[in-house]
Amino acid sequence: MLVFQFFARSIVLMIASFSLAGAVRGADPFEAFLTQHCNRCHGPEADEGEVRLDQLSRDFSSGVDAQHWGEVIERINAGQMPPEDEPQPTQDEIAAFVSKLHSQIKEGKAARMAARAPVAHYRLSRKEYQNTVYDLLGVRYDPTQPGELNEDTLWHGYERIGSELSLSPSHVDRYYHAAEVVLDRAFSEASGEARKVRKTAAELRYGGGKPQQEALDRLGIERPLRYLLFPGRVQNALSSRWFGRTGPEHSGLYKVRIQASGTRPPGGQPAHLSIGKVTGASRENVNGLIEFDITAPEDAPKVYEFETLLEMPTNLEFCVVATDMVDERKGSAFRNVLSSGGGYIFTHSSEPLLLNPNAPQMFDEKGNGLFSTVILDWIEWEGPLVTDAEKSRRSGVLPPEDATPEVVAEHLQRFAQRAWRRPVNMQELQNYLQSYQAERDAGESLADAYEVALKGVLTSRHFIYLVEGDLVARERLTDWELASRLSYFLWSSMPDDDLNAAAGSGFLCAPGRQSSDSETPETGSFVLAKQVDRMLTDVRIHRFIEDFSRQWLQLHRVGMFPPDKNLFPGYDDWLETSMRNEPVEFFREMFAKNLPLDEFIHSDWTMTNARLGDFYGLPESTSGGFQRVSLKPDDHRGGLLTMGAVLGLSSDGTRHRPVHRGAWLSESIFNKTPPPPPANVEPIEPVPPEGDKITIRQRLAVHAQNASCAACHRNIDPLGFAFEQYDAIGQWRTHERVEGGKGKDPQVDASGVLPNGREFSDSDQFKQLLLEDRDAFLQAFIEHLSTYALRRVLTVDDLEDTQAIFDEAKENQHGVRDIVRAVAMSELLRKR
Incomplete structure (x- = not known):
């Protein structure tokens, strides 16, 4: 289930000739299996998908190709190799090969984990920076305004992946400017009376x-x-x-x-x-x-x-x-x-x-x-x-006017510990205190001089980054690091006082120890569970609901190619905004009521406002905002897959694109990123004026006959064909409007055959097939949550931990909030 970008094509096992089988009879069974069944397509004579299995490293402790080998196991377990139309290895041969490969990957895990860098840095996204300065100082600051913080680099929709969030000179300049703005608003002498x-x-x-x-x-x-x-x-x-x-x-x-x-x-x-x-x-x-x-x-x-x-x-x-x-x-x-x-x-x-x-x-x-x-x-x-709570966050930050250097240092230490989200010793603050003293010696007031020190704290890597690890490599997070990971997972911001107190007690990620400040034994798991449950019901959980759903579903792509006004005159900015908000509000309802994951695939309800109600032909919202409405079968809606945002984000502004719809579904629902198209691939030919009107699907069938395209299209296209009855902005239709050509607009065909041979006639039947694959969706959803929480791409070494979360989620009937809780409580989140 993990995302492995290295593969450009699905791995296909090929059965070699009897002469080849005889040549490898005396070889190592592992290598013999590869030679007999794989290297014909992924070896010296061919490198389908630009993959050479014969050249993958056999040193599993180095981690160079462990990801590739993990994908091999996954393809075999999924029954995708060899294809049904190829001769099959015996079950004993497959079992022996998979067992050997799995044991080699597992044996090399300790070495791979030990080889990781001792310290990891994850820069805060703009949204997280905004939330953090608000929770730290009660200051409202918009980093998206022109001239403020740089836009975050996206990775498959996620804006918080550490490897993508670099720090350039322009970033540094803007972080200094942002710190000045935040401190000016927090401690301005001008009256802020409402x-x-x-x-x-x-x-x-x-x-x-x-x-x-x-x-x-x-x-x-x-x-x-x-x-x-x-x-x-x-x-x-x-x-x-x-x-x-x-x-x-x-x-x-x-x-x-x-x-x-x-x-x-x-x-x-x-x-x-x-x-x-x-x-x-x-x-x-x-x-x-x-x-x-x-x-x-x-x-x-x-x-x-x-x-x-x-x-x-x-x-x-x-x-x-x-x-x-x-x-x-x-x-x-x-x-x-x-x-x-x-x-x-x-x-x-x-x-x-x-x-x-x-x-x-x-x-x-x-x-x-x-x-x-x-x-x-x-x-x-x-x-x-300005609320009393916001004022309280600034209270005590500035030392009194007659404060001694020792008192100033104590104030700065308390502030730094909140800002850096961990204990801070005085030695770490010496440079900031020296800057403060230099300003005082130059005649600046205590407040102005102290703000120089505060600015240093807010522009430190310990504030801008989540720093995990130290000079000595270790496997697990400290309590303070776990507190930050949890808070930025569930709140998109810094830990609050309660979570910091739990971290300071030393029981947040130390199972089995007894609390010294309680008459009853408390294990680390109990303390962690108590904090996670509190966080899941706190109002700040709405930040997670909005940020995760937006990034998971790649809603930034909605409206990327504005629909042609001549083709879609009813499409407007408010409809686009409403479409983008519908999946978020749907997720909010799913989370609040802990509904089963299945309802993301299909539901008999959705969330609409007045504009969407008009667009879908549903009852109008009476509140002016979003509200839950019931659906009938002839509404042709239900779940994420038939929402206007999801159907429209893969449009090019003039037509629907079934391949892109299939690719989105593969990535978002099954966490399988399809490979990019081959270089110089020919585009789909338009319908000539003298030709008969044919659907995009029919034109795509001609395109997919290309040998270099067929393998991928076989896996992706059926996922998009299921939604042929929806146009480029998600409107229901029975015929496809075709520009050019002769004759009537053709009737759409939403039928298809999945790679495993299962057939469907329309989107309703297709969604039922997806529900039969709910375990695959559950695993993918867990992986998306874990990627978001860990701020990194998952690897083959995370498989055991994600499987443990999967097992717990199944016991809880796939409730969405329960799944989020299981990720937050997991061993995976406690590890570096």
């Missing part, structure tokens, strides 16, 4: 609305002035000047409350409101910071409340998004009317007399909107918000 500003529709739309209110009074209208936001309209939602003088010290958490309602055509989409920064000179696009659907009706406006991190100074805009807009001519007329500050008054759609007489019709005779709009009553901003 302020509240409220803007009514009259102020936003009518400049105060005095003339308009007088007009309403004359007409006897008691309704307040309201703001009708037209689709595509961009309007000021937050100006920095509303809070007075702003600067970096005012960046932080802000709360926004909006009272709004919406209108839309009967059966149309709810209006979507986006608040964010304008992108581009045209002011037509807003990079959404807060986005939500307006589901409240006009007569019952709702107060929507959000919290968001704002980097000040900033200016934010409203933008209303709707795909059921009127044509451009009418749209232009509406925009002209709404841009007229004094010529248009709106309070309610039942009062058309207040409309500009020259305005085009916005509502039908029943008061229904002709297109989706947002009716805004008021907006309120409050911030920057």
Whole structure:
């Protein structure tokens, strides 16, 4: 089940001729098996998949080719070698070969483990850095802003693999800048007192609305002035000047409350409101910071409340998004009317007399909107918000103004121990204390001089990296290292005080010892279990839910190739965002209720918001956010594999790509990374204008006849063919739209045959076959979790530990939270 990138093709056993069998009769049985059954395809005469088994190292203690040999065992155990259409070795021959190879791999494990570097460094990802400075100092900092921390290098979707996260000179510069920003926000002398500003529709739309209110009074209208936001309209939602003088010290958490309602055509989409920064000179696009659907009706406006991190100074805009807009001519007329500050008054759609007489019709005779709009009553901003818990994290960090050097050193030591996530001796802090003293000697205040020392702590490798090991190589983690590994696995951040206390007691990873501060015996396993169970129910577990699901499923690829607007006019940014969030919310529900792993493959429910409900044809969310909805068979949904995000992330923007869908499923569901295509492989030919319309599947069949392509396509293509009834953005269909060619669009064919000969007719039958392979999915899911937790690629030496987790998970009926717990409690996590 492990990922081995070295293999470029599946290993195929070949039975040699009788003369070859006679030639190897007297050879070592292990080598004889390779010569007779393998080297014909992977030897001097051929190196299928660029693999030469005859040249793999037989020195199993060096670890040079142990990964390759582990893959050989896996292929044999899976029945993939030799193929069914080839003569088969006897079961005794296979058993003898596998047993010998397994024993050689196992015998070399100790030497391979001892040969590892004594110290391992794993740099924090941007997200982990953000969480860590928040948990350390209560400071909100966004490392993704332009000019802040460099983007993380991805490995198969994972952004935390240690071997990928290098440190360049540009990284160093930005870490120093980040430390300055964080400390400035934590200990700025400027007042950070929260302020509240409220803007009514009259102020936003009518400049105060005095003339308009007088007009309403004359007409006897008691309704307040309201703001009708037209689709595509961009309007000021937050100006920095509303809070007075702003600067970096005012960046932080802000709360926004909006009272709004919406209108839309009967059966149309709810209006979507986006608040964010304008992108581009045209002011037509807003990079959404807060986005939500307006589901409240006009007569019952709702107060929507959000919290968001704002980097000040900033200016934010409203933008209303709707795909059921009127044509451009009418749209232009509406925009002209709404841009007229004094010529248009709106309070309610039942009062058309207040409309500009020259305005085009916005509502039908029943008061229904002709297109989706947002009716805004008021907006309120409050911030920057700082909680008591956030303040407490900074309390005691700065020494008092009259502190002696000894007191300063004690303060710095306490801070460093929290920041570096382990005990720190004074010798390690001498350089920082010398910098502090030099600043004091130069006339700087104690606070300013001390911040220089703090900056040194925050730019140390002990903060930026998770450091595991020391000068003497050892097999297991220390209690402190295990505490950090657990916290960055489950919380994407540093250990808290309780976890640090457990590490300091010495019982976190020391099974069988008795606690000295308790009347009852406590083993290390008990202490570890207590901490893991606490962490799984802490609110910070949502960081794991969001980060792991996003990385595991490679959701960064959603929208990588924006769908063609001409082919998919209903696709918009909010639909894309909703699609990307659906698998995360699905995982959150699975984890919260400890549902069985099977439901990732197929379920009779999913999580949708109003936009996805409209897209899938499901009941609309009444909350404006995500909620659980039941599914019927004719909804053609259920589980991860039929979600729009999963089906669309392998699209090229114009068409679906069954090979890429199959490759994603192989990697994410079975943890099998298919090899890259051969060099200079010919692309799939388009349908010529004079040719008959044929499906991508039919064109792919011609392409896959290439001998260098056939072996891989045989394993990958069926996984993608199962979802031929879904187009490039995940919409259900019965016929494939084919650009070019003659005749009608052809009917899709979602049938297929798996490499082991099992057949399916559509995605439903295919998912049932996957459920029959639940053990393989469980093993792969454990490997994904372990890769995420360990921050490295698994090796053949991890097989026994992952098998132990697998056995425990099966006993617990495959519950998702139980599986995560089993990984956290495993021996695998306690080892370096």
